[in-house]
Amino acid sequence: METEIRNKPSFANIRIKLGPGDRVIAEADAMASMSSTIDIKTMWSGGFLRAVLKRVFGSESLFVNEFSTESEGELILTQPFPGDIECLELKGNTLYLQPGAFLACEPTVRLGVGWAGLRMLIAREGLFRLKVSGTGRVWFGAYGGIFQREISDEYVVDSGHLVAYEPSINVRIGMAGGIFSSFFSGEGLVTKVTGPGRIYMQSRSFGGLAAWTNSHLW
Amino acid sequence: MMGELLFSGGVFSDAIDGGRAGAEIELLPMGILARTPDGKRFEVPYRECQLEIGGFSGWMVFCRNRDRSLTIFCEDRKFPSALSSASAGILDEQLNDKLKKQKSESRRGSLIAAAVLVAIVLLVVGGYFGVRAGARAAVRAVPTSVDREIGAMAFESMELGGPELDDPAVAEALQSMIDRLAPHAALNGMEFEVHVVDSPMVNAFALPGGKIVVYTGLVAQAAEPEQVAGVLAHEMAHVTLRHGLHRIGQALGLAAAVNLLLGDTGGLVAKGSDLFQLASINSYSRDQENAADAEGARMLHAAGMDPMALTRFLEALKEEKGDLPGVVSWMGTHPRHEERIEAIRRQAAEWPKQEFAKIDVDWADIQELAK
Numbered sequence: 395m396e397t398e399i400r401n402k403p404s405f406a407n408i409r410i411k412l413g414p415g416d417r418v419i420a421e422a423d424a425m426a427s428m429s430s431t432i433d434i435k436t437m438w439s440g441g442f443l444r445a446v447l448k449r450v451f452g453s454e455s456l457f458v459n460e461f462s463t464e465s466e467g468e469l470i471l472t473q474p475f476p477g478d479i480e481c482l483e484l485k486g487n488t489l490y491l492q493p494g495a496f497l498a499c500e501p502t503v504r505l506g507v508g509w510a511g512l513r514m515l516i517a518r519e520g521l522f523r524l525k526v527s528g529t530g531r532v533w534f535g536a537y538g539g540i541f542q543r544e545i546s547d548e549y550v551v552d553s554g555h556l557v558a559y560e561p562s563i564n565v566r567i568g569m570a571g572g573i574f575s576s577f578f579s580g581e582g583l584v585t586k587v588t589g590p591g592r593i594y595m596q597s598r599s600f601g602g603l604a605a606w607t608n609s610h611l612w
Numbered sequence: 613m614m615g616e617l618l619f620s621g622g623v624f625s626d627a628i629d630g631g632r633a634g635a636e637i638e639l640l641p642m643g644i645l646a647r648t649p650d651g652k653r654f655e656v657p658y659r660e661c662q663l664e665i666g667g668f669s670g671w672m673v674f675c676r677n678r679d680r681s682l683t684i685f686c687e688d689r690k691f692p693s694a695l696s697s698a699s700a701g702i703l704d705e706q707l708n709d710k711l712k713k714q715k716s717e718s719r720r721g722s723l724i725a726a727a728v729l730v731a732i733v734l735l736v737v738g739g740y741f742g743v744r745a746g747a748r749a750a751v752r753a754v755p756t757s758v759d760r761e762i763g764a765m766a767f768e769s770m771e772l773g774g775p776e777l778d779d780p781a782v783a784e785a786l787q788s789m790i791d792r793l794a795p796h797a798a799l800n801g802m803e804f805e806v807h808v809v810d811s812p813m814v815n816a817f818a819l820p821g822g823k824i825v826v827y828t829g830l831v832a833q834a835a836e837p838e839q840v841a842g843v844l845a846h847e848m849a850h851v852t853l854r855h856g857l858h859r860i861g862q863a864l865g866l867a868a869a870v871n872l873l874l875g876d877t878g879g880l881v882a883k884g885s886d887l888f889q890l891a892s893i894n895s896y897s898r899d900q901e902n903a904a905d906a907e908g909a910r911m912l913h914a915a916g917m918d919p920m921a922l923t924r925f926l927e928a929l930k931e932e933k934g935d936l937p938g939v940v941s942w943m944g945t946h947p948r949h950e951e952r953i954e955a956i957r958r959q960a961a962e963w964p965k966q967e968f969a970k971i972d973v974d975w976a977d978i979q980e981l982a983k
Contacts, residue, residue, distance in 0.1 A: 486634020486649040487622050490668070513725055527634070529649055544631075560632070562622070562674070562685055564666045566721060567728070588666060590624055590674065590683055592632070 429467030500530030538598030545589030554599030621686030639698035747861030756801035763821030774811030842922025849907035
């Protein structure tokens, strides 16, 4: 299976060349185009109950599609908003994805929903997050560019910019500065992450877009 | 046997492509061994091991070698105690120290989270009442010309449910009662003006600024002019107490508070106009009805008119409710009339006994015109 992420970073999409026996699982509605030789099978995302959990709490769709072919074919997957897509190879390790970030994975990757905790709700990061583990490649998308950072000590991320993080990352909520600057700097509450581990961030946030759009409506 | 020796966890190491991998962790007699899925082996001897505790869950244990180039980590809750016994106690000091620190930190974290939650709740509740109080103060600061404008606007756009009565005699008779009451109003600057609508509904209402709408059904229903004067005084009290503006202010304040909380500015305008409709003038709260009763009775008494006439009207409505379908409307918007009758009685009992001048209109004539 040959894959390539094209049109990076603004309008990234995944081009996958499937050979006989190759399979890839993708978020429902992620397919933009494909060869007619490719079969598409829709299934509950990890079983009915997990699918419902993921839908309700992880902002993922109820169904996932499995693409396969007996000969060969090309598949283009994309995400609904402008932004970059990142590919990550799991080697038995785990990654937490923020709601809505997941795009596709190889069938050997396990998808689950985990409780993220009240602190993530306060940080406006959602009560639940998607947990991807096992071995194989995972593709996830973000709004804007994706940049990653190895964290060893403490690092500050504005809320809404965290896309993915490893379980070894500790996440705490803090104020951006003192009381005054926290309220008036426009930063408010921020996420403080402590390593060791890696985090993935997006260079734009949906909250920022929504606020900007709102301010131009009337 | 020292309990479990196999756990699942992971490794950070530059020797792995990508720097990390999941691993099966085994506690050997001399050190911690991690095996990655592709068969690589990593080991940290206990005597070199530098421990740290953290991760998202707060109980992930990190074991690092001396130059920190290798980290083996495990999130299993049984791992710390297994590590302690497998290492024959040489890691206990580090382990206890870090666990204690982690515990106090997580306790502090939950305290902060609880404090933030409480603060949010307080902000919501405080914001709501603050905005309501602010709305009350704002109404006081608004000039009465605004009341008149809102009233005029509402009157124009309103569906009255019938045409205005052609013959001005009925309106003139009612206006004469209002003119007697007006000098005793609690607030200057209102221009009381009665409109009589030809409709069998037994209803009357007031708009901000002083427009009062009376339906002919109410005139026909009242056995004596004093009863209508009682209703008019009640409606005038709504005007002078500016209940309409208070309702609008509260409704907008609530919408603003919701908006502040949920950050939905887009819906504010739509919601505001909805609430304006909802709060529109004819639906007052219980407290406002009671206040209008008391203030209306005071005005009647001050103008030398019988304040008990309103209670007689309410009683007549109560008795005839079954026969008259139209009665429901004034009753519907003015519930609990028995309590109200009692409250007006108590209020009137405190005033010295007084002879009330009869209202000088030929009531039978007026009722005939209103039919």
